[in-house]
Amino acid sequence: MSIEVQSISKKFGNILALDEVSFTVPAGSLTALLGPSGGGKSTVLRIIAGLEVPDTGSVFIDGQDVTHVPARSRGIGFCFQHYAPFRHMNVWENVAFGLKVRRQSKEEIARRVAELLELVRLEGFAKRYPSQLSGGQRQRMALARALAVEPSVLLLDEPFGALDAQVRKELRRWLRELHDKVAVTTVFVTHDQEEAMEVADEIAIIREGRLEQVGSPAQCYDQPASEFVFTFLGPATQIEGSWVRPHDLVITRHPHEGSLPGTIERVTQLGFEIRIEVDLDDGKKTWVQVTRHAFEQLDAEAGDVVHVSVARSPRTEKALVANEAEPLDAASGTPDLPLDAPARA
């Protein structure tokens, strides 16, 4: 089922949490709401769920206006940031809750819960209480509980936020696989761009209550709609006043076409990647990301004179053109990417 958010605004007291946010989530997709903490992305998710009501604007699920439909009748599954397990119920009872309130038959409930516990790999944990589970297990229980009612839309608030790095990476991949298996329209909130890029089909970037851009991870990365998106999604540096990815810079010992001279200030090794900080002769600083192999070929160290330019490739051309055509105005609330922008203004 598709989700359409139409120019929603929300104030908490005097603070404008959301300012005219609009976007569409295509049916069956896995979409990330990405942005810095406190930017309003969780509020968007809670408004889609019906846990908050927008001051103005509308929410459509599968073409139906659900703005004033209570959460319990929206056919959604919601996973809370801290999973909100029912502490007085065991895993089986947690997962069965939605089915019980829907008055399903006992056999049907037993069948469905068994199926879901298998899906989230918690078969052996049915009798455990939430306090006896690890963070990752609780997360999977919460997912099974939300999926039990066969929601048309699955909403996840910072699904991996409270887990340690290792479990997090594992669950990310697992969520992607699960989504491909269950094929329910899924929206998740995250502040981690790497997570969004790895898991999502579509990313909606929200900052300070405004939508910055909607698009596929590649689109957002390569054709950022604003300076903010560019710098938020990946490593970024400036050369001659333009934003570029440090891995899109060419660095040589001798001048080449269009290059700027400078002096290496510092070299940092981060495993396979080398980070070269350069003091350009125009007084600005930049940094270049190269592979270990490329660095060995460059054969340079701090204090050496080098020449830096932007690598010419179809991708960087596009980015540069986009940069020049549209002054990097971070406040642009309506990114004009024809592919993904909402149908209405």
Next chain:
Amino acid sequence: MTTKWVLRAFALLYVGFLVGLPIGSIVWRALSPGISTAFDAVTTPAAVHALQITLEAAAIAVALNTIFGVGIAIVLARHRFPGSFILEALVDLPLSLSPIVVGLALTLFYSSREGWIGPWLSAHGITVIFAFPGIVLASAFVSLPYVVREVVPVLQEIGTDQEQAAETLGAKPFTVFRRITLPAIRWGLAYGVLLTTARILGEFGAMSVVSGDVIGQTQTFTQFVNDSFSNFDPNGAYAGAVLLGLISLVLLGLLSLSRSKEGAQ
């Protein structure tokens, strides 16, 4: 090592002299004429009736303060509105107000002859002061804060996530309350109900103003104990006092038993 023992000795001595020995002496005094004498003293028609009045009033007042107490706790924990601090202050007031003031206030408001709404109630056949309704009102008044005070922190601690999760799963508001909120607050609520009951059973000051203290009619159990003592019936007084103490002890025991079961789960 020695500090530990000194501290323990101090704690034991203090509580022993303050609470243990006086209570022990009353038990000793009640039972010294023999168990059957003590038993007879609290099974006179007047004593039984007084106990019945107290238990009936307690049952009604506990039920009222449980239902309204949970409701008020939800309002205080979950809703901030202009004037909510007034509600909070009013709920806490009985804790600091002397029961005698409670009794006088109720009398002034409900008295059939000169109360604010007493004469109107009286005209409709309802007598509050010097009657059973007055005893129930005084019981509810003095014990109002306990359920609220025990439940509010639990509600704040559990937050609203579980309730909202239940809502997204399709549960209607009452189902959310019954299946999620109530089980989550049950131990706080149980403790609040125990404190409410104990407070009501022991109430004397407010009762002495509003009940009328008519033997066999509106005399409460604490009044029976007090009257026995002033009327030179020490057996009745001490046996009654011990009975009151026993009831409290049973209530406490029940609670700690259920708490340890909860902890084991």
